[in-house]
Amino acid sequence: MLATALTIAGSDSSGGAGIQADLKTFSALGVFGMSAITAITAQNTLGVSAIRELDEAIIAAQIAAVFEDIPVGAVKIGMLSSAAITRTVAATLRQYQAKSIVVDPVMISKSGSRLLHPEAMTALKEQLFPMADVVTPNLFEAGELVGFSVNTRNDMEEAARALHALGPKHIVVKGGHLEGAACDILFDGHSFVYFENERINTIHTHGTGCTFSSAIAAGLAQKLSIEQAVRQAKYYITGAITHGFSLGHGVGPTHHFFELYQKAGL
Numbered sequence: 601m602l603a604t605a606l607t608i609a610g611s612d613s614s615g616g617a618g619i620q621a622d623l624k625t626f627s628a629l630g631v632f633g634m635s636a637i638t639a640i641t642a643q644n645t646l647g648v649s650a651i652r653e654l655d656e657a658i659i660a661a662q663i664a665a666v667f668e669d670i671p672v673g674a675v676k677i678g679m680l681s682s683a684a685i686t687r688t689v690a691a692t693l694r695q696y697q698a699k700s701i702v703v704d705p706v707m708i709s710k711s712g713s714r715l716l717h718p719e720a721m722t723a724l725k726e727q728l729f730p731m732a733d734v735v736t737p738n739l740f741e742a743g744e745l746v747g748f749s750v751n752t753r754n755d756m757e758e759a760a761r762a763l764h765a766l767g768p769k770h771i772v773v774k775g776g777h778l779e780g781a782a783c784d785i786l787f788d789g790h791s792f793v794y795f796e797n798e799r800i801n802t803i804h805t806h807g808t809g810c811t812f813s814s815a816i817a818a819g820l821a822q823k824l825s826i827e828q829a830v831r832q833a834k835y836y837i838t839g840a841i842t843h844g845f846s847l848g849h850g851v852g853p854t855h856h857f858f859e860l861y862q863k864a865g866l
């Protein structure tokens with residue numbers, strides 16, 4: 601049977617990030633994608649001009665409709681916006697005993713708009729992190745979550761240890777915003793695995809975090825180990841950034857296509 605994955609995230613009208621990037625990634629990786637939308641953003645390559653949260657009942661109903669009918673191989677969680685939405689998503693996933701959960705703790709878009717109210721941080725840590733198989737913060741998000749700034753590889757390791765203590769089985773701290781090579785680290789509570797690629801010199805990186813976390817979820821849905829899923833995701837995002845392109849007047853999107861997956865040779 602085809603592997604399936606559910607994304608619970610916000611909609612990006614320009615198609616570069618959010619639900620749209622997640623579904624494109626699932627599809628390119630050969631996984632059947634399903635979605636539960638938490639919020640609608642009016643967004644393009646220049647920024648976010650409006651956000652409308654959906655009410656908790658319709659968010660829970662979308663998740664329930666999928667789980668009541670279809671086996672869900674993995675879940676990716678992106679923009680949650682509020683504490684109430686975060687609690688609703690956690691409670692609904694608990695109700696359906698969801699497995700293989702990847703939490704991308706989306707806080708601020710690259711263009712600078714808040715996608716998570718600061719007061720939702722506690723619900724994220726207390727309700728969702730203990731259920732997560734993987735949490736994938738970037739440097740800024742890791743810093744906000746642990747309460748110290750994360751700027752070096754040493755800081756990334758320290759942050760991964762602190763975040764692992766909150767309950768997720770694995771942490772991937774993304775080094776996309778580091779100087780030099782694009783280096784991410786995976787921590788399982790015992791040891792670190794480094795995933796490193798040469799930095800691609802481009803401004804067209806809209807949606808990199810969404811693409812990376814949904815590629816990990818796709819790998820888990822395909823029954824890869826965490827390390828294999830992160831390796832596949834790293835290969836995929838590197839190709840997607842390499843083929844990122846100018847679209848609109850600002851930061852263009854990453855590009856998703858099946859050949860990126862075929863070449864992964866996993």
Ligand SMILES: Nc1ncnc2c1ncn2[C@@H]1O[C@H](COP(=O)(O)OP(=O)(O)O)[C@@H](O)[C@H]1O
Pocket residue numbers: 737738739774775776777782783784797798799800801802805807808809810812834837838841
């Ligand atoms: N310019 C780049 N060249 C190569 N890889 C990159 C680049 N920017 C980001 N990445 C990779 O993309 C993934 C997403 O990271 P990041 O951009 O830090 O996430 P976010 O979108 O959440 O800020 C990571 O694997 C990171 O290493």
Ligand SMILES: Cc1ncc(COP(=O)(O)OP(=O)(O)O)c(N)n1
Pocket residue numbers: 609610611612616617618619641643678679706708709710711715805806807808809810811
């Ligand atoms: C609706 C929505 N969700 C998440 C993001 C953040 O995407 P990310 O891949 O972390 O990075 P940018 O797209 O902000 O570059 C978003 N923008 N919109």
